[in-house]
Amino acid sequence: MKFILILFLLSIQAFAFDYPYTMRSPKGLLMGDAFTAVNDDEFTLFYNPASLARPKNDFKLFPINPQLSGTNILSDLDRFKDFPDEPVGASKVLMDYPVHASAGFAPGFKLFNVGVSFISSQSYDLLLRNRAQPILDIDIRQDKGVMIGFGIPLGPDRLSKKTKTGTQTSIGITGKYIERSGINDSMSLTGTTVTSALGKKKIEDIVAALGKTKGQGYGGDIGLEHIVRGNGSQFVMGLSALDVGGTSFKVDKNPDDLKVSDIRSQFNFGMAAGQDYKIFHYILSLDVRGLNEQMDTGKRLRLGAELGLPGIKLMAGVNSGYLSYGAMLDLFILKVTAGFYDVELGSKYQQVQGKRFIIYASLFDFSFDA
Numbered sequence: 001m002k003f004i005l006i007l008f009l010l011s012i013q014a015f016a017f018d019y020p021y022t023m024r025s026p027k028g029l030l031m032g033d034a035f036t037a038v039n040d041d042e043f044t045l046f047y048n049p050a051s052l053a054r055p056k057n058d059f060k061l062f063p064i065n066p067q068l069s070g071t072n073i074l075s076d077l078d079r080f081k082d083f084p085d086e087p088v089g090a091s092k093v094l095m096d097y098p099v100h101a102s103a104g105f106a107p108g109f110k111l112f113n114v115g116v117s118f119i120s121s122q123s124y125d126l127l128l129r130n131r132a133q134p135i136l137d138i139d140i141r142q143d144k145g146v147m148i149g150f151g152i153p154l155g156p157d158r159l160s161k162k163t164k165t166g167t168q169t170s171i172g173i174t175g176k177y178i179e180r181s182g183i184n185d186s187m188s189l190t191g192t193t194v195t196s197a198l199g200k201k202k203i204e205d206i207v208a209a210l211g212k213t214k215g216q217g218y219g220g221d222i223g224l225e226h227i228v229r230g231n232g233s234q235f236v237m238g239l240s241a242l243d244v245g246g247t248s249f250k251v252d253k254n255p256d257d258l259k260v261s262d263i264r265s266q267f268n269f270g271m272a273a274g275q276d277y278k279i280f281h282y283i284l285s286l287d288v289r290g291l292n293e294q295m296d297t298g299k300r301l302r303l304g305a306e307l308g309l310p311g312i313k314l315m316a317g318v319n320s321g322y323l324s325y326g327a328m329l330d331l332f333i334l335k336v337t338a339g340f341y342d343v344e345l346g347s348k349y350q351q352v353q354g355k356r357f358i359i360y361a362s363l364f365d366f367s368f369d370a
Contacts (some may be wrong), residue, residue, distance in 0.1 A: 016228025017125050017139040017326035018259040018343055018354065022046065022178065023079045023106050026067055026360035030326035030339040031304030032317020034287040037225070037238040038304065042362065043106065045147045048240040048270075052115045053151030055161045060110045067221035067360040070101040072340055076357050089190065091128060098345055098354045099126040104143075113152065119145045119178065134189035139261055140182035140207055149174030149221070159229060167228050172220040180249050181214035183207065184261045211258045215249030219263065232277065238270045246368035267291040274306075281308040285317075311367030320344035322353060335362040 006054040025043035028035030039051040042062040073080055079097070084090050104121025125139040151172035153159075159168040187194050187210070197209035203226040247263040269291060274283035287302040304317035319342065326339015337360040346352035 005333060016123065017127075017137070017261075018139065018345055019266065020139070020263050022143050022145070022176075022263075023067075023104055023121050026229055026308075026326075026339075026358050027315060027328060028304075028335045029319075029341045029358055030315040030317065030324050030337070031285060031306060032287075032302040032319040032324050033273075033303035033343075034270065034285040034304035034317055034319075036240055036287050037109075037236040037272035038270075038283060038285050038306075042100065042108065042365070043117075044110070045108075045149045045174050045221075046115070047114050047268075048105075048223035048225060048238045049115070049149035049174040049221055050151050050170045050225035050238065050240075052110065052113050052149060053153050053168070053170035053225070054164065054227065055159045055163065056110070058112055059370045060365070060367035062109070063360055064105075064363040065361065066103070066105050069358040070102045071099050071124050071358055072355040072357045074357075075340075091134060094128050094203060095131060095134070096127070096129055096324075098352065100124065100354060100356055108147075112119050114146070114150045119143050119147065119151050128189065136189050136194060137186050138210065140184075140210075140212070141261060142180055142181045145176060145178035147174055147176040149224075151223075159227060163229060164231050165229055166368070169226045169227070170224070171227070172221075172223040174223075176219045176221075177216075177218050178219070178247070178249075180260045180353050181212060182260050183210055183212055184259055185211065199278065213251050213258045213260060215251035215260050216228040217247045217249040217255045217262075219247030220245075233273070233275045235273045236271065238268075238272075240270075242266045242268065250317045254262055265292060275294075279310070283308075296349035297343050317341075321350045326358070326368070333364055335365070357364050 025035055025041055027041055036047050039047045042065060044051050075178055079093060083093060083356055102123035106117050108117035122142045127137040129135055149172055151170050154169045154171055157167050159166050193210060197206045200206045200209055221240060221242045222244055223237060225238045228235045243263045243265050246265050248249060249260050249262060251259050268287060268289050269272060270287045272285040283306040286306040289300050299320045302319050307314045311330050316325040322342030324341035327336060328337040340357050343354045345354045
């Protein structure tokens with residue numbers, strides 16, 4: 001009976017890593033990730049493919065767009081003051097502290113109503129928990145792949161770039177192929193696997209020693225979008241079904257039957273309203289996530305805002321009750337975005353807070369009409 005009670009206590013403390021997205025829009029993250037109906041940058045395919053049917057330039061290319069994110073240790077400087085060198089002391093400092101680091105590229109283009117994005121990303125999420133017998137939760141993902149989508153307006157109504165008032169309803173679909181390698185497991189910190197891996201010097205050697213495996217998967221997304229345009233104003237409603245039926249990865253055979261993170265289906269609803277005053281514009285947005293999943297209402301909600309001025313955009317938002325904020329500088333051939341965003345990592349509302357920063361640059365992107 002005592003053994004069963006211990007297992008129960010451990011299970012309710014289990015850590016849930018963030019939803020295993022391939023990539024996200026940096027601008028969207030700084031708007032609280034309330035981006036399903038905003039969806040106006042180079043990451044369209046990661047939110048709602050129906051947005052490809054919006055009136056826009058006939059061709060747009062974004063060839064170089066690296067992004068980097070990680071744990072925001074600036075918000076916890078006291079924790080890392082006089083950080084110990086020995087493993088025992090370091091483990092005490094890092095206990096119950098989620099560690100995150102990621103980097104990636106998503107170059108691609110949009111041609112009329114078709115969009116293509118190539119994926120190359122790496123993410124590392126670690127959590128050390130359970131002081132009595134330390135357990136290391138690991139979710140390491142290295143993704144390579146391609147996404148191809150298109151959007152089609154429905155019915156007789158169509159909008160153009162010159163249309164000042166009107167409506168348009170669109171549908172979109174995306175197909176994707178992803179090669180994912182990494183680890184998704186929980187391991188004893190004092191076990192032979194972890195201790196031998198930590199003896200390695202290079203990160204790739206550590207990951208390999210922990211049991212890195214590789215898998216391939218196919219998936220698809222479906223989206224709907226309705227736009228109402230007035231004189232300088234626009235209201236958008238979007239509904240997206242991402243990874244319909246789930247994207248499972250066929251993993252290469254390995255002796256320990258290790259796996260990488262599959263991507264489960266997620267249905268999302270979003271609304272966005274904005275006004276363009278020529279000199280400046282604003283956008284307000286709302287997302288409701290995981291309509292097909294059981295979760296606390298507060299964890300579902302995202303709120304976002306954007307204020308656009310010449311050469312700069314300011315973003316802020318609330319994601320599952322946590323604040324996000326940042327800015328984008330438009331320097332013609334270079335766009336730079338930076339800021340801070342927090343995410344919910346637990347299974348309940350405001351259970352485990354992940355504090356993060358993000359830096360993004362888009363270089364030599366351009367567009368023109370055919």
